Ligand SMILES: *[C@@H]1O[C@H](CO)[C@@H](O)[C@H](O)[C@H]1NC(C)=O
């Protein structure tokens with residue numbers, strides 16, 4: 001009866017039809033009824049109960065109605081309303097499960113719930129058998145590894161826990177390993193351990209493997225650390241190595257367990273640190289002055305560097321540029337008086353100035 005009262009949405013009908021077609025052509029994948037789908041349905045059912053808890057029969061609810069009709073609270077009308085809210089119309093798995101097992105939901109509503117209030121347990125686990133009790137897995141709801149009370153000794157996830165699938169094996173959390181998640185991974189040590197409980201704690205950052213919390217408890221040091229006279233793992237200063245690990249134009253920075261290479265200031269070709277005052281050699285176009293590599297002003301050297309007529313010298317960091325003086329412009333390599341600018345000439349001038357810039361950039365690179 002409930003089935004007849006419900007209206008199937010057009011979309012879910014279409015999906016059903018599609019499945020029929022696929023199945024008749026022999027490529028039908030068996031519809032999988034999963035615990036997750038069932039769980040969602042039960043959650044929606046509880047929400048539906050909540051949403052309808054303040055309702056009655058369309059406002060009237062007179063004494064007559066209370067007497068003659070069964071109360072709304074436990075009525076079929078209310079059940080239908082709830083069932084209609086269980087699935088999104090596009091959720092094929094959900095619609096399929098509700099339609100297939102609607103009679104059970106109805107039975108629970110009218111007969112079972114009085115003495116078996118847990119819908120999830122009755123419906124999903126015991127009746128349609130798509131879920132298992134917590135801590136169990138698979139078709140027969142067997143106990144997970146480590147037992148159903150504390151699957152995987154609470155250090156991992158049991159595959160298939162609470163469902164009719166999976167194999168009950170453990171996938172351990174970070175730090176734990178072994179079939180029962182009682183052993184510690186490399187980089188962790190057992191802070192607590194007996195037959196049933198295990199707590200793995202991360203080693204000191206210097207250890208690859210360890211037996212306790214400090215750098216003295218390392219069995220093996222991590223890369224970038226090595227054992228000192230007291231058998232503790234300490235940082236290796238890679239920068240002090242006989243063959244330094246960085247390029248000529250870089251300096252080396254040591255850090256705990258590692259090192260890094262940083263580029264020297266542009267005024268240096270070799271350096272011991274950051275900035276122009278940490279140079280060991282100055283770059284071309286710079287000279288050592290007050291223990292710092294400073295830019296050479298090529299425009300103020302005794303010898304003139306920009307030799308064309310009507311040309312200015314412009315100093316740049318590490319180099320210089322030659323450019324036509326104001327009021328002059330470059331024409332075929334000489335600086336000539338700029339002609340008065342019409343719009344057309346202006347565009348042309350712009351073009352040549354870009355070209356000039358390119359050529360002066362090339363000069364700068366030298
Ligand atoms: C079962 O496990 C789920 C998820 O871990 C949890 O939310 C739920 O409360 C558990 N149920 C029982 C009866 O312990």
Ligand SMILES: *[C@@H]1O[C@H](CO)[C@@H](O)[C@H](O)[C@H]1NC(C)=O
Nearest residue numbers: 192193194195196197198199
């Ligand atoms: C194992 O250790 C846990 C916690 O450290 C403790 O609660 C438990 O009783 C211990 N079990 C045995 C058999 O000693």
Ligand SMILES: *[C@@H]1O[C@H](CO)[C@@H](O)[C@H](O)[C@H]1NC(C)=O
Nearest residue numbers: 248249268269270280281282
């Ligand atoms: C840097 O200067 C040193 C001498 O101080 C010299 O031996 C070395 O070749 C120079 N390196 C470069 C890259 O110029």
